Amino acid sequence: MAEKGRFDNPVSAALAGVKDLFRKQDLADDYTDALRADGKTVLITGASSGVGLGLAKDLASRGAHVIMACRSRIPEAMEEVKAASGSERVEIRKLDLADIDAIHAFCDGLRDDGVRLDVALFNAGMAAPGARRTASGLDEIFLVNYLSKFITANRLLGDGVIPNNAAAGNRGDGPVPRMIYTSSDSHQSASAIDFDLFGKYREYGVNKAINYYSYYKLVMNTFNTELSRRLAREGQVDVSVHTFCPGPVNTNIVREAPGWLRAILRGIFTVAFRTPAQGAMPGTWLATSPSIEGQTNRYLHMLNRKEMDPKVYDPEAGKKLWAASLDVWRSVDPERARAVV
Numbered sequence: 001m002a003e004k005g006r007f008d009n010p011v012s013a014a015l016a017g018v019k020d021l022f023r024k025q026d027l028a029d030d031y032t033d034a035l036r037a038d039g040k041t042v043l044i045t046g047a048s049s050g051v052g053l054g055l056a057k058d059l060a061s062r063g064a065h066v067i068m069a070c071r072s073r074i075p076e077a078m079e080e081v082k083a084a085s086g087s088e089r090v091e092i093r094k095l096d097l098a099d100i101d102a103i104h105a106f107c108d109g110l111r112d113d114g115v116r117l118d119v120a121l122f123n124a125g126m127a128a129p130g131a132r133r134t135a136s137g138l139d140e141i142f143l144v145n146y147l148s149k150f151i152t153a154n155r156l157l158g159d160g161v162i163p164n165n166a167a168a169g170n171r172g173d174g175p176v177p178r179m180i181y182t183s184s185d186s187h188q189s190a191s192a193i194d195f196d197l198f199g200k201y202r203e204y205g206v207n208k209a210i211n212y213y214s215y216y217k218l219v220m221n222t223f224n225t226e227l228s229r230r231l232a233r234e235g236q237v238d239v240s241v242h243t244f245c246p247g248p249v250n251t252n253i254v255r256e257a258p259g260w261l262r263a264i265l266r267g268i269f270t271v272a273f274r275t276p277a278q279g280a281m282p283g284t285w286l287a288t289s290p291s292i293e294g295q296t297n298r299y300l301h302m303l304n305r306k307e308m309d310p311k312v313y314d315p316e317a318g319k320k321l322w323a324a325s326l327d328v329w330r331s332v333d334p335e336r337a338r339a340v341v
């Protein structure tokens with residue numbers, strides 16, 4: 001799943017993250033109060049905690065109407081965002097990405113309420129202590145960190161909740177909507193997508209968990225890149241698709257690590273890692289910066305422009321991933337699985 005190296009175990013990954021903190025941030029001067037989101041409707045998944053909660057506070061205070069999609073802390077997380085931002089234009093909706101029926105119910109709700117998003121931040125993610133079978137039969141990390149993104153993108157584009165011309169034909173001439181994915185630079189250490197085993201449930205333990213985390217970020221980035229191609233035909237960007245790594249951030253991401261490991265990681269996270277507000281900065285920049293209007297498939301590592309792993313850009317891998325993802329979705333959800341672009 002991943003080559004030996006800097007992201008091979010959680011402690012070396014955390015220490016690699018500390019090293020990243022000393023890198024120069026080339027967009028730091030561009031992250032200012034002038035970045036505004038007035039009049040924009042912004043969806044943020046995983047907004048109950050960590051980077052997602054930081055994004056919700058930041059974008060609400062920049063004028064956005066924020067829709068928080070959360071599995072827990074309803075409505076406490078929304079109250080926290082309203083208090084921190086001073087904005088009442090914040091709502092919260094239930095979303096459990098490990099449950100395919102719940103994903104559809106969430107998407108149906110947005111469609112039925114006539115929501116039209118300017119920005120969708122697909123931020124929710126988890127680090128599991130090992131394989132865990134969901135009701136659909138899929139491994140939880142595969143579903144939450146990857147396939148749910150494929151399903152949600154197709155549902156929201158197909159229903160015109162993310163306005164577009166490719167699938168729903170209703171975008172019009174306004175600003176180009178933006179789809180933004182929270183990833184991890186650890187994807188750079190993952191090996192190529194294994195299409196023979198793609199989506200198949202296998203048992204593994206905590207020693208492999210970090211490898212799967214990085215691997216599914218590589219899978220997700222390959223999907224984002226393929227989606228960006230499908231949403232930019234003949235040189236015209238219909239919907240922008242961007243990706244960022246927040247860098248090392250002191251959040252709840254290690255909540256499921258075994259006790260002894262959690263204690264070590266918590267120590268490193270508390271002493272050395274960035275705050276969720278800092279982790280949110282690249283997401284806010286991608287959501288609001290006028291400098292990337294109409295562009296697509298930009299990647300930020302913290303506030304640095306960067307390239308993703310070269311494997312992510314392979315168009316053949318992108319096409320194969322699209323087909324394999326649709327096959328897995330069909331196998332667990334045959335009535336509703338449909339790729340729209």
Ligand SMILES: NC(=O)c1ccc[n+]([C@@H]2O[C@H](COP(=O)([O-])OP(=O)(O)OC[C@H]3O[C@@H](n4cnc5c(N)ncnc54)[C@H](OP(=O)(O)O)[C@@H]3O)[C@@H](O)[C@H]2O)c1
Binds near residue numbers: 046126184249252
């Ligand atoms: N922290 C870092 O150093 C770091 C570095 C690189 C990338 N990232 C990425 O940043 C993103 C946010 O993570 P974080 O660090 O902010 O961790 P976090 O504090 O644990 O937040 C994760 C968010 O995802 C939500 N989530 C998890 N499983 C879900 C599910 N089944 N359905 C719906 N929501 C679910 C969580 O909801 P609950 O609170 O209900 O569980 C929470 O809101 C992730 O994609 C992560 O991979 C983090």
